[in-house]
Amino acid sequence: MKRFLILCAALFGLLIPAPSFADPADINAAARGVVRVVIIGTDGTDVYPVSHGSGFAVSPTRIVTNAHVVTQAAQDDTLRIGIVPSEGNDANYAKILSISPRNDLALVEITGSLRLPPLTISGNPNSDSGEVSSVGYPMNVDQAQGLDLNDIFNSQPPVKSRGFISGARPSRQFDTILHTAPIARGNSGGPLLDGCGRVLGVNSFGADSGGSDAEFFFAVSTKELLPFLRANNVNARVNALPCRSLADLDEAERERIERQQTAARAELAERAEQTRAKRDRVQLEAEQAVQEERENTMALAFLLVLLGVGAGVIAWQAWMQQGEPATDGDTHDSRTERKLMIAGTVAAAALIAALALWFTRPGLDAIDRRVNAAMNEDDGSDGAKQPASSNGEGTLLCTLQLDRSRVTGTPDPELQFTWAEDGCVNERTQYGFSGGTWSRIFVPNQEDAVSVNRYDPVTGEFRTDRYLLSRNAMTSAREARGKYTPPKCGTDGAAASLGDMQGAVTAMLPQQPNERLVYKCEARTD
Structure with a gap:
């Protein structure tokens, strides 16, 4: 009980x-x-x-x-x-x-x-x-x-x-x-x-x-x-x-990542099984084709050997008949000589061709070569059909992912910006690169809030964390921000330099933001 x-x-x-x-x-x-x-x-x-x-x-x-x-x-x-x-x-x-x-x-x-x-x-x-x-x-x-x-x-x-x-x-x-x-x-x-x-x-x-x-x-x-x-x-x-609390959001994000990883593993296993089945099929087809070619080549070589042997017998007989008298006005030696020459040539050519076919017949290693060639050819054709990545350089349209965001204000549902490989946004705003992350910190004078924008070119994810700070905290953040000047786009080492500079501001921010906005970015099609 x-x-x-x-x-x-x-x-x-x-x-x-x-x-x-x-x-x-x-x-x-x-x-x-x-x-x-x-x-x-x-x-x-x-x-x-x-x-x-x-x-x-x-x-x-x-x-x-x-x-x-x-x-x-x-x-x-x-x-x-x-x-x-x-x-x-x-x-x-x-x-x-x-x-x-x-x-x-x-x-x-x-x-x-x-x-x-x-x-x-x-x-x-x-x-x-x-x-x-x-x-x-x-x-x-x-x-x-x-x-x-x-x-x-x-x-x-x-x-x-x-x-x-x-x-x-x-x-x-x-x-x-x-x-x-x-x-x-x-x-x-x-x-x-x-x-x-x-x-x-x-x-x-x-x-x-x-x-x-x-x-x-x-x-x-x-x-x-x-x-x-x-x-x-x-x-x-x-x-x-x-x-929604950030704790709930972080937990949901972990579950989402786990689901993605599980789906990726399942997809990888499925693709591996498909590849294995495909290789088995190609292997069987290659074995049958090579075996058939070997048998046909060996049969043709055997026939050429028989032809060569027969021609050789005729040539031997002609050679043995040399010196006998002829009855049709021509000498026996001239006829047997032509016969010997033709038969000998045919015998030699047939034997040479038979040897050539025998030594050039497909070996068992040809099976592996044909399997690899077929698999590589298929992979190349599949890869050619894959669309180009939409998260590289160019103009991006980013849509707010409400299920992954913690929205406490009234954010824009869509954002648009142009991303360059060196971290330059809209050809004028340099992003810093530190710890494998592209980011830019904004400390405005008109609003008591610090925004940290991050972009991942690999996944196409753009994230904004907003920290709503007190007046004293904002004053300190503005002082830290005022101590450095962001490098201009195109300057050597601009991204790494700005990544180091921004650390003075990020060190002053609370552990958790008040608002987190997650956007999914894709290349504009129009």
Whole structure:
């Protein structure tokens, strides 16, 4: 009985899928675009905070928050809205672009030089389970840290809390998500994120629990958020793909490689069996052909020997008859001489031809030569039919492989570039070569993300790994990148030199990227 229970428990464990946990790196990456939204008052001389909530970037300059966070500023011209980022000390003011009290959404725009990394919004509104994270600036945490209202003007990382989706339901006349990721006053307007750091909703309020902290919380769903953004001409990043971890992706990649290797071994075994059967058939045909040729040659040589012997007998008889008198006016010697000459010539020619046929008849080694020639001829004809490789030089069209990618943003479904044998792309961008891999690292000044592009000319695979870094990490990466100048295309040793240079940047990157995009490239046919 005990063994039966253990077996049932094991089977039950196999049937229940393992829980999907949020990737801290993705949540941290999304948190870069989460801000504190501060309502600021003034007494004519000094400015002071009145209240605050949270918000998140949907473009470099536009912030989504709750309507109730900024309503006071909308109704009082003496109040202003401040945006305090999670990193740096460049807090800026913002103006209200739109308020929608019906679904508690608001859109504000930064009026200063501050620029933020936009968050990606989940395009799958039907998820009613799974782990989620709330990100924002709860006031109770500020109070626990002993921070006063003036301290909130300083940049601080937002608070992250985990929970689970409890269901999607309409409330207060708009669509909301019920969840258990704790929020408090000050979290209003912050994002509710899935495991890949994509926005599932805008945290708005908690369930009433008699004055104590609520156990269930509500977020305005993307069914409300996306139409609101479209109505305000915001082209937000939207991703409706399933959230996959890199661990799952790596495991799937290992299984794919194993399947390819198994299929390759099976194909190799099948081709070997076909080759063996073909060789056996060719061997049999060659043996039969050689044996037939040997027999025909030997028979012809035997006939020539008989002819030679017969001619030799006639020649011998003619030689023996020399000197006998003739009866027809001609001398017997002249006739026998001609007879001797003709018979002797025929005998000699027949014997020589017989010897030539005998010694030139096909030997048994001719079988192997004919088999090898036939196999090589067939291989050459098959090889001539093989298409040329599409992964060499030339213009390539690359298609995104969704089943092999981890997509957290909104990538291009297709890429096109021209690849040269020396690693030059589009005749101007040199790729580095190191450790058997072609790669190029891009560290932009306008975006807090490092991209590592890799291309394999043998398999035609193009891969982009994107690392969403903090401001400090990006500053360090830009400094490391600024210390070298990539060599130009066509320069001697350019690929190896750049491969060494890029090592200073790759050494600073995290172990795993936030996004991995895998493309399959083929030569363009048009």
